[in-house]
Amino acid sequence: MSEETLTIDPPVEQAPVPAPGVLPRLLEGIPREGAMSLDRHLAVHGSASVISARRRGRRAESPLIEQVERAGLLGHGGAGFPTATKLRAVAASRKRAIVVVNAAEGEPASLKDRTLMQTLPHLVLDGAQLAAQAVGADELIVCVCETAQASMETSARAISERLGLPLDSVRMHLTAVPDGYVSGQEAALVNHLNGGPAIPTFTPPMVFEQGVRRRPTLVANAETLAHVALIARHGAEWFRQLGTPSRPGSALVTLSGALAHPGVYEIEHGASLVSLIDAAGGMLARPRALLVGGYGGSWIGGELLRGVALSDEHLAPHGASLGAGVVLLLSEDACPVAETARVARWMAEESAGQCGPCVHGLDAIATSVQEIAGGLAQGNATQRIERLAALVHRRGACGHPDGTARFVTSALDTFGPEFADHARHGHCEACSRPGELPLPAHRQAANPTHEPVPFR
Amino acid sequence: MRVNPIACEAHGMCAELLPERIALDEWGYPIVDSEPLTPALRDHARRAAQACPTFALLLTRDRE
């Protein structure tokens, strides 16, 4: 029996369609404090008219997937994978799927996902529910970092607020995820949900074929699902009115550094760094360099910052990409060598410890950077680091060694003079300053209004 | 030919049995040459995969 029936759930009153090509979108109507309640959420965004196809045998592709594809939405978890392709892959399986909302956010300098869960949980849950119906899932698991207490509370409250809504045909529950750098990696998250440790597993099989409880699993970043929620309401053309043709739409970035108002901001893809800094009230100290993407991302030297635009296609010539939306400005007062050494060592310790090249390679890289910082390096330490970076490339079960290697080698390129100086003379005055690059245990929740985000 | 880096425990038998395509890094872990196997090397590759104590060496058919 291969007939299918299309039913359109009765649309509730539509909110006014937001002006095209205007920000904010995700952050529209965000409350100054606390989470946006369900009522306010529906008032601001309206409810999505749900087009569901009931399955009998082969199902016709969900109209949502087609919309998402035309919108050109890419994932916001860091990998930038086309969301429609992922949805399609999960929907293609015969077995009942599961949707996982990934708000684990192991990247220390990124706050956007926990901010979303803390202030706009209903937007994310909308997107998750829509995605669940599109892929034929009957269960939805929201994953939040176990140290993000506020996000846990607001997510739990939001889930219970929604009990009984016609939109929510899919069972939802909330799970805490350990606070590790690699815990939010797709396979690691699924491993944790299957009762194992939150560390990556070998793929294939990919999680969209065999994930949680061996069922096809859609693991989607929280922000990505928020975008899905809006695309479902306003369509692909509306989505494309911001951003660039190859990376349409808006994105959340975590802007940090010596700024008047650091925090989570919504930008359109391709926005200039300068405009973002202006929106954040300007710099309080001169930037030495920009770290974009995260601790697996790349550095861009201060002299180039005037021309930097925030989208992958504009960052590519600089050897960088937007990744998980980390935009971190290192001030001129900091010692970039000491900062690189600290983070490189932390990243080495964050290795899941499963793959020889990662465990040994990242340790060797971190040691070499620390040696340079202290003026104890033997021979050509820079060359050794470059060699090690090439040696770990693609030899782990996940992208962690590659990211760390990229972070360190781009630091060597960007901060050549400082590294040479340290190799010869050892520690500088700035080495003993408290670090500007945040590492956990000092992470605090942020909100995107005008509260500055404190870092250590 | 790929290595499952999680299963690999650096026993090194693969490099002994297929030195044409597998070298060991300074920690004893295999670096696999991504070039496709010639027919002459296929039997050696199969033997190398069977010798691996943890089944970390995997042979896959090229998709046409």
Added chain:
Amino acid sequence: MPTIPATGGSLYWYLTRSSGAVALLLLTAAVVLGVVEVRRWSTPRWPRFVVDALHRNVALLAMVFLCLHILTSVLDSFAPISLIDAIVPFAGSYRPFWLGLGAVAFDLLIAVTLTSLLRQRMGYASWRAVHWLTYASWPIALLHGFGTGSDVTDTWLLALSVACLLAVLAAVVVRVLDGWPEHLGRRGAALGGAAVFALFLLIWLPSGPLGSDWARRSGTPSSLLHHASVSSAGSTKVSGE
């Protein structure tokens, strides 16, 4: 039914004890090679894949000799041993306990052999867990040899058994010390077990198999008892009936 001349029965009996001795030797070699392999010892002339292949082949050869040992003991008309006694322990009529130990060891080794032949289909962790049964099967096999072997007082066999014991004890110590002190409980238990076993043999052998009247005490059916006589030269004459 083939007629077996008076000396024919002893042919099977000789085959049984010699194949048993060879099996013990090969099993000992397999254990030693297994430890050499897991310790990753190798030289340019003895690369790791050679140690691995040797270990596998010696173990398989041991199984072949074990099967020969079982077959010949069944065919030997002297002792009432049936094929089922090789797999189902302690149910036989000839030295049931000591023969049964042999069956237990054989059962364990069947499990190890089968799982190793079917490795590709099992998970590595489960294969490894079963493989550790070899550490249990070896001492059980040795006890079986001491208990059932009617020529255990022969110097050559005793010397062989002791040499094999020393080799396996050394292998166990080397294995346990690798990675010490991780998994201390497991390692301590292994060392303790080995020490207890060695001590037990030291105490039991003189009063047991090497003592007087062992054939009767170990459960040889009384009908067979006065057919066997052990001379001080250590050879055993059996007159079949």
